[in-house]
Structure formats: structure tokens, C-alpha cells
Amino acid sequence: MTAMDRIEAVEADAPPRPSKPVQARTSLLPGLLTAIIVLLCITPFILVLAISFGQKIEGAGWVWSFTLENYRRFFVGANWPETSTTLYLQQLWFSLKYAIVASLLAVVTALPFTYLLTRLSRKAQARWLVFILASLSLSEVFVVMGWDIIFSANSGIPAIFRATGLTDWLKAVGWFDTLREWGLANPRNVKFKTSEFATVLTMSYLVWPYAVILLYPPLSRLDPSLTEAARTMGAGPWTVARTVILPSVRLPLVGSVLLLFVFLLGTYVAVTVFAAPAQHTTAISIYESVRGANLNAPFGAAQAVILLVTAAVFLGLGQTLTRRAEAR
Amino acid sequence: MTLRLLGHAFMALAAVVLALPIVVVSGAALNGGRTMLFPPQDPTLARFHEFFVSESVWTTALLNSVVVALGAAALAVLLAWPLAYLLWKTGSNLSKTLAALGSMPFALPPIVFGVGLGFFWAFLGGLGALWAGIVSHAALFLALPLVTISIGLQSIDRAHLDAAATMGATEGVTFRTIVLPQTIPYTVSGFFFALVLSFNEFIVMFFVSASAYSTVTLQIFNSLRNGYTPTMAVAAIAFIAVSVAVFLAVARWGDLPRLMGADQSRN
Numbered sequence: 001m002t003a004m005d006r007i008e009a010v011e012a013d014a015p016p017r018p019s020k021p022v023q024a025r026t027s028l029l030p031g032l033l034t035a036i037i038v039l040l041c042i043t044p045f046i047l048v049l050a051i052s053f054g055q056k057i058e059g060a061g062w063v064w065s066f067t068l069e070n071y072r073r074f075f076v077g078a079n080w081p082e083t084s085t086t087l088y089l090q091q092l093w094f095s096l097k098y099a100i101v102a103s104l105l106a107v108v109t110a111l112p113f114t115y116l117l118t119r120l121s122r123k124a125q126a127r128w129l130v131f132i133l134a135s136l137s138l139s140e141v142f143v144v145m146g147w148d149i150i151f152s153a154n155s156g157i158p159a160i161f162r163a164t165g166l167t168d169w170l171k172a173v174g175w176f177d178t179l180r181e182w183g184l185a186n187p188r189n190v191k192f193k194t195s196e197f198a199t200v201l202t203m204s205y206l207v208w209p210y211a212v213i214l215l216y217p218p219l220s221r222l223d224p225s226l227t228e229a230a231r232t233m234g235a236g237p238w239t240v241a242r243t244v245i246l247p248s249v250r251l252p253l254v255g256s257v258l259l260l261f262v263f264l265l266g267t268y269v270a271v272t273v274f275a276a277p278a279q280h281t282t283a284i285s286i287y288e289s290v291r292g293a294n295l296n297a298p299f300g301a302a303q304a305v306i307l308l309v310t311a312a313v314f315l316g317l318g319q320t321l322t323r324r325a326e327a328r
Numbered sequence: 329m330t331l332r333l334l335g336h337a338f339m340a341l342a343a344v345v346l347a348l349p350i351v352v353v354s355g356a357a358l359n360g361g362r363t364m365l366f367p368p369q370d371p372t373l374a375r376f377h378e379f380f381v382s383e384s385v386w387t388t389a390l391l392n393s394v395v396v397a398l399g400a401a402a403l404a405v406l407l408a409w410p411l412a413y414l415l416w417k418t419g420s421n422l423s424k425t426l427a428a429l430g431s432m433p434f435a436l437p438p439i440v441f442g443v444g445l446g447f448f449w450a451f452l453g454g455l456g457a458l459w460a461g462i463v464s465h466a467a468l469f470l471a472l473p474l475v476t477i478s479i480g481l482q483s484i485d486r487a488h489l490d491a492a493a494t495m496g497a498t499e500g501v502t503f504r505t506i507v508l509p510q511t512i513p514y515t516v517s518g519f520f521f522a523l524v525l526s527f528n529e530f531i532v533m534f535f536v537s538a539s540a541y542s543t544v545t546l547q548i549f550n551s552l553r554n555g556y557t558p559t560m561a562v563a564a565i566a567f568i569a570v571s572v573a574v575f576l577a578v579a580r581w582g583d584l585p586r587l588m589g590a591d592q593s594r595n
Contacts, residue, residue, distance in 0.1 A: 044447065118590070126584045137525050263435075266439040266531070
């Protein structure tokens, strides 16, 4: 997910390139590479776009067509104008909400951690990075498996609450009712399945290592003499953090939130396991349409296009905001 | 001083939270029964035997996982090398565009790329074939070796290249004697990054396998409706062990902080 950023960052401080003309022998290479990359990396996205205008045939799959039926269904429902539904818009709303909150939470907590990490010795950093990368590569099914146990009523946090008497204490001071209002408790004990809290927390955990990896390069390039200068001039640690460190990593910070947000739009397992069916997301609906019970590939493709457009809108918005902040 | 202590406490807390689900899953793998309890009830190692030896569902899936991950990582490196070299050598707009396009599948939500690949292989006739799964993962993870190899190429000392050119080395000789040896650690790192992520990926695999075969994570994903079982927790332990081993190797033989983009001038 960081590919281009990383390459550009590396390019920026690279020495001037060797400017030898590319030999005729190698001129076949660019053409071949272009063909392979367009075929493998771009065609699938183009197919999704093309099929989103297709038409479902009852009991026989779908055919090529040019209809806006699938998009209309997304915004107002299949039986419009007789009846209308905002079901799919609600799902998109939940996609956005989970992804925004989880990516913000991940970046805000990863920032101080990564800053501290970059101040360690090179060897200690390498050790931490092994740990971070191992948890980064951990499959979503395993992550959700772990949190599923942690949130479960029999052996997770609710069981600990009951065993330690925390539940009774919460009931005694009256906070239990507040938890029930938030949907984090049933009449007997606290519960996290299903809840938005568990969904967002797990999603945030899912991208937290990514946040560290994204913030690592800018923070480790931070010139320590800047913070030292500020300290010698009498600035307290919080002032240094606010006036020196934060402004210099503002752009990567916004960039990380955006990248993680786009990545989280596609979360599937965490949402199916931890979110109530009424609060499911567009990703789940795509799956249901393409391979699940509904079997309506064109509608699934249309939802995928809408998800991508949403991601693009937010990325564009983030870029304009940062550019405006730069100009000021 | 208190601030320093606070910093250490915060890092320790982060480590605990990061490790918590992993510890819990590892414990759950020891359960004697079919339910995931923690701490485990009636602890046994029978689930390990089931996963690695006796249950063919899991052994087949494990073999598929290994084949797909090795194949996809190798293919991704083979594709990434010429692209990274072109980018470094010419810096042309074409190579920059290609690098951006090649990174797109990894940056966008995998479910969208998965749906697209499902259609793609349905047209080309590869749907449900293992090789199509390998090619799909290679496309998805192309970005990783592309980044590591690019970092490796950028780290080559210009003086070496100039010396070679002065002594009359052709592009081929320079490539063999300077470029290739110096970038091998970065190539291997890229291979391992792609390997580990392919090993753990299941959404794209779900759409391109069309239920004809399954990898370990896909098998777990497919049986999610019936809930998790301790045998799946064994799979989790095995996968975490592989990741840790791979990244330890990368850290041992490569420069992990530099690969992750740390500043070179400070140590």
C-alpha cells in the first residue's frame, strides 16, 4: 500500500541517474512489461466497471448491457419509484464510519509509539520491526479469531468482569445502565458481540502495524537537532511535540490515515463476526451479490465501483486539504 | 525522567495489546473439546496432529498454501525486477506509470480486485485452477518486491558504477558484477514479504478459487459460519511461526530498518 510513496521518497534523495541511452536490445522490455501489468493489474478493475452496467438474468447469470439499473438500485432500491430503500446507502455509511474511526484510532496511537521506536538503537528497532511485521502479515481470519475469544462471553473480558465482581460494581454505581444504552451490555453482564466497539477496535488492530510502518520513515528522518534546539531554548516536551514533531510529520500523518481508510473499506471478516447484521457494510453486500446467496454479479460490481469512487473522493479530498494547508 | 518512563510504559502496553490475540489463540489451540475456551480446557496436543497429519482437509489446504505462496512470490519477484530496473535505469514517465499501476491492486480494497479477478479468470478459463491463484497473488503482491528492489537499486554506490564504466565494462557486465550482487538481499526480502502476505491472504483467493480448492486461510474463511475450532488455532500458530521466522531471517541477513525506510545517516 505504500509502494509509490516509498519509491518516490527513495527517489527524492537518490543521486542523479546514470543517463546512458537504453540499448535497442532492451527496448522490447518496456512493451512486454506494459502488456503484463495492464493485463494483470488493470483489466480486473476495468471488468468490474464494465460488468457494473450489465444486466442480471433470472436463474441464468448475467449478460453484457448498458443499464444504470444497478446504480439506481444502490441509491433508491430495485422497485423504485413504487417503493424506495436506503439499505445500500446505510451500508456505505457504516463502511465509511468504521473505516474512518478505526484508521484515525490506529494512526493516533501509532504516532507516539513509532516516535519512541525511532529513538531506540538500530538493533532494538530491528527486533521491534520483526514483531510489528509478523503481526502485520497476520491474516484477518486469525486476528478476528483472537479478538473473538477475547470478547466472548464464556472466556473473554465479560467473564473476567463477572469473576472479578466488576459487573456487580458497575451495577452498584449505576454505570451499567449507561453501558446498556451504548449496546455494550445485556441484562446480566457486559457484552461486546455484537457491537460497533468490537468491530472498530478489531479493525484498528488490523491496520495498526501498517500505521507504524507508514509513519516509520518520516519519523526516523526527523532531525534530532531540531528537537534538541527547542529543548535547549526551554520548550517543554509537550511543546516540542506540538510545535516541532507534529508539524513536520503532518503530511505523512494525513497520508497514512487516508491509505488505511481505503484499505479498511474492504474489511470483511471483522464486520461479519462483530457487527450486527443491521450494521453490515458494502463489502459484505458485494460478497453476497457476487458469490453469496443473491448471485447478482452486475449489482456486486456496481457496489464495488461505488466503493472505489468513494475511496477516490476521500483521497482527492485529502490531497486538496493538504495542498491548501501547504499553500498557507 | 518520568516522561521516559511513561514512554517505556506506553511501548510495553502496545506490545501487550499487539500480542494479546496471538497469545489467546495459541492457548485456545490446546483445547481438548471443540470449543474455543481460554484458558484451555482439558489441554491436549491432538489438534496439532489433526492439522499437520491426520485431517486431509487441512493437509491439502496447507500444501496449496505453500505452493501458492512460493509460486506467487517467485513470479512477483520476476515481474518486479525488470520493472524496478527500468525505473532506476531510465526514470522514464512510462516506468513511473507502470510502477504506480502495478501497485494499485495492493493499495485498493482487496475485495474489489478479487471480484475483478473472478470475472477475469472466468473469461480466460483459469477460474478454479491453482495456477490462476498463483498469478492472481503475484499481481496482488507485485508492489512489495517492487519497493524492496527499488530501495536496493538506490543504495548502490555511484562510485562503483563510475569505476566500472571507466574501466570499460558493458551494461551487461556491470549488471552481473555490481548491480545483481548488491541487490540480492533486497530481492530476497521482497520475495519473503510477498511470500508471507500471500500465505495469509484469502479474499482474492476466495473469488479466484471458485471453491475448486482452498488454502488454509481460505478454508477457515469458508467454515466461518460454523464458528472457530481449536484446529484453526493450530493453523494460526503455524502461520505466526512462519512469519516470525521469515522476518527474523530478513532482519538477520538484510537491513530491516533501512528496508522500512529509516534514515541512513544515523545509527
